[in-house]
Amino acid sequence: MTLYNENNIEIISDDIRYLKLLGTKYPTISSASSEIINLQAILNLPKGTEHFISDIHGEYESFTHMLKNASGVIKRKLDDIFGTSLMERDKASIATLIYYPEEKMDLLKQREQNLEEWYKVTLYRLIQVCKSVSSKYTRSKVRKALPKDFAYIIEELLNEQGDRVNKQDYYTGIINTIIEIGCADAFVIALSKVIQRLVVDRLHIIGDIYDRGPGAEIVMDALMDHHSIDFQWGNHDILWMGAASGSRACVANVLRISLRYANLSTLEDGYGINLLPLATFAMETYNNDPCECFIPKTLDKDISEGDQHLYAKMHKAIAIIQFKLEGQKIKRRPEFEMDYMLLLDKINFEEGTVEVNKKKYKMRDMSLPTVDPKEPYKLTLEEEELISKLTRSFVNSEKLQKHIRFMYSKGNLYLVYNSNLLYHGCIPLNKDGSFKKLVIQDKEYYGKSLLDIFEYYAREAYFYKNDTDVKNHAMDMMWYLWCGPYSPLFGKDRITTFERYFIEEKETHKENQNYYYKYRDSEELCNRIFEEFKLNPKISHIINGHIPVKTIKGESPVKGNGKLLVIDGGFCRAYQPETGIAGYTLIYNSYGLLLSSHEPFESTKKAIEEESDILSSTVILEHSAVRKRVADTDIGKKLQNEILDLEKLLIAYRKGLIEEKEI
Incomplete structure (x- = not known):
């Protein structure tokens, strides 16, 4: 079994500093031998489920x-x-x-x-x-x-x-x-x-623990108690992670989706987010507005008519703030190439229409008291104060921050584990099925490298504190991960939130899936993805x-x-x-x-x-x-490396290169 012998003394000598450190844990030949026997036995156990x-x-x-x-x-x-x-x-x-x-x-x-x-x-x-x-x-x-x-x-x-x-x-x-x-x-x-x-x-x-259902915080509590877990972040998770980082656009999106599904318990009861300022602002601004386009999707929830009307006003208020914040971001980041979302400045207030893709459509709702036709993406003073308060609530929520830190510590954009590749969304592709290349800060990324750089920004958005410009850029990238046309989490060419609220014609609601979803039934694509992530195509799987x-x-x-x-x-x-x-x-x-x-x-x-x-x-x-067996898993590979190190230690003891210590 031993791979190191008298002819390998040079290899042992090169590692002598590390072996001395290992010797503090296994100070004798018998202790090192016992651990080798133990690890070798573990390798022969069945793989865990x-x-x-x-x-x-x-x-x-x-x-x-x-x-x-x-x-x-x-x-x-x-x-x-x-x-x-x-x-x-x-x-x-x-x-x-x-x-x-x-x-x-x-x-x-x-x-x-x-x-x-x-x-x-x-x-x-x-x-x-x-x-x-x-x-x-x-x-x-x-x-x-x-x-x-x-x-x-x-x-x-x-x-x-x-x-x-x-x-x-x-x-x-x-x-x-x-x-x-x-x-x-x-x-x-x-x-x-x-x-x-x-x-x-x-x-x-x-991926996607958050949004739509009523108890994401309960799910997170259960996961924090689990003995062995990992996350691959979803687009809805990244939105909450962005909100917890302090991204105002992400905060507005989280609130809008929660109101759309009448799911306020996670925000208020779960995370202690104070929604009273939003309710007060909405009632004052849209008091006589029925906000019919913003009535929440309650499904089987028992919600009073009065609460429905309140939620609709809150829903509309935060949606308008969201569209303004996103417009500011798109203008600030032309490299995102998301001008198709700039629709507030395409509204004709006299005609009651909006222009989308060079075609005019009748607006379902023209009650927009906070939108200035001359500066449509500028927040009013009240809106500015409101979104600042709401963002502080997210950043200062102790339980939310605890959950998001756990998601960072146990999570990634993708994971390679036991020859399987795990990710939530997609690997962005071109029309011909080749990997989509994105230029980010003058450098080209695609395939695995694209996911790696997006994960880098996701972590920088939350943890970086030294430079406001750097942090803001990273938070903008978090928002791009939520809805950007080449986001590996979103996987569509555009998001049509504004159109779905304000335009009846469904032709404007269309969100085309990335070409990944056209090609993912192809074994050839799967094999190319495996090769990109250095996996063996014969034994690997993508879990999506x-x-x-x-x-x-x-x-x-x-x-x-x-x-x-x-x-x-x-x-x-x-x-x-x-x-x-x-x-x-x-x-x-x-x-x-x-x-x-x-x-x-x-x-x-x-x-x-x-x-x-x-x-x-x-x-x-x-x-x-x-x-x-365990020997066939990633943990098995680590154990085999540990065995090889312990075998070196044994030789070092037996050749007198390291002295045994008395216990």
């Missing part, structure tokens, strides 16, 4: 349930463990208990007549499940996942051997004592949470979100001969009528890839009381007869 979820859009109930049931992994585990020895209703009951242990315990305790017997049976079953989900990990890793108070007891029960007659009374005694001293409830909850944690080794969120798959129209989430997988299937309720389902998720375990499509989730209450799970259909995309 990865869980991919995309486009959550604040739908916290369905997302939380999906997180708890791991897209059906727990149900499949129960089938594997208990088979036909348990009835389906019993397996459903165990599953619900694992998902919602505290809530389910309260219900079950009221129903069960022989509670002691129920505890014994349930604890035994949960231990069986916990044994199964922990079997692919080292004892050390399992130990770290255990709750501190019960770690020793759970570890003993997990390592119980059924054929050891001598210890049978010992294990039975543990269970009986847990029940007798009144710890059964806490123990059931602890076991359930350990199962939830161990069933998925890594969670990937492929952003554009909902219209399953109802027969569209498949599997593109490029199986090399590109789109997992945005409509988590957001607003999309479900056109998608026909409530989302796709992906599971990548040691045997291969499984794609699950999900029916709409009714409610957490119904899931607990009636043991109703999300109805899912799972398709095996790839299956390997030989299980993937």
Whole structure:
């Protein structure tokens, strides 16, 4: 196994400073040898299960349930463990208990007549499940996942051997004592949470946590508690990140979208954003204006008529401010080439028309008291004061800043992980399918380099404090990522927000998708993207979100001969009528890839009381007869490098280049 021998002393000598540092952690031959044995053993364990979820859009109930049931992994585990020895209703009951242990315990305790017997049976079953989900990990890793108070007891029960007659009374005694001293409830909850944690080794969120749905902050709280997670930022996430950075145009967009969907709870209750100044300004400015074009899309929300009218006025007020701020930005950044959005100066106030693409259209609403025809993009003093107050609320929101910092620390514009390429939107392409080249500050970027430079600006917008001009430029780039014609997150040639509000003719509403979406069903494009990101086209996949798959129209989430997988299937309720389902998720375990499509989730209450799970259909995309091991993963590569370093250290000890230390 050792790759370094007496003939490699020069290599060892070159690394002697690093090896001395490594020797402080492994001061003896035996400690270094033990670690090599440990790491080599880990390499032979099965690969951990990865869980991919995309486009959550604040739908916290369905997302939380999906997180708890791991897209059906727990149900499949129960089938594997208990088979036909348990009835389906019993397996459903165990599953619900694992998902919602505290809530389910309260219900079950009221129903069960022989509670002691129920505890014994349930604890035994949960231990069986916990044994199964922990079997692919080292004892050390399992130990770290255990709750501190019960770690020793759970570890003993997990390592119980059924054929050891001598210890049978010992294990039975543990269970009986847990029940007798009144710890059964806490123990059931602890076991359930350990199962939830161990069933998925890594969670990937492929963008768009924010907007439309009612509980993005609840989703973020849940993700911050997850043991192993990464984000690939979506266009809606980048908008909130821009707002938290202090971009006024991003703040205005966040507020407008929240009002469009009557989703103010995330802003007010979740993040403590004070909307009273906006409400006051809107009522004073648009008091007698019905603001019919700005009535929010309430879906199934129960909102009073009075609140609807207030929201509409607030909606219009912030939309006009947004159009002004965006106009200022476009004029300041001609390199963005977004003059098509400059429409306030194309309004003919006498005719009640606006010119779009050299054609005049009748305006649906001409009540624009804050728009000066001579300086249409200039904010009034009241608007200036208002947007400054609102921006300060975003920048000073402690919880929002905590969530956004977490998104930066765990997130990227794209991720290469275990030979898969993860990103939310697209790789911008030209009409002929070649990578689109953008010139940014006199330098050309395309493909991977384009995503890298955009990520650089996204981080600079939030973290850079020294130079106002540099920070403002980076914040403008954040806004471009939200809606720019060659943004890898937006993926369209234009955004037609103004037209959708003010012009009836739908021809002006058209937003053409980037050519990426024309070519992404091509295996040839997928292979070129893999080569651009230095991935092996034979084993790699692109995992993509952003554009909902219209399953109802027969569209498949599997593109490029199986090399590109789109997992945005409509988590957001607003999309479900056109998608026909409530989302796709992906599971990548040691045997291969499984794609699950999900029916709409009714409610957490119904899931607990009636043991109703999300109805899912799972398709095996790839299956390997030989299980993937840790050695086949990115973590495995790091462990192999650690082993090589430890082997060098052993030789250094044995050749006297480094002296062993007494422990």
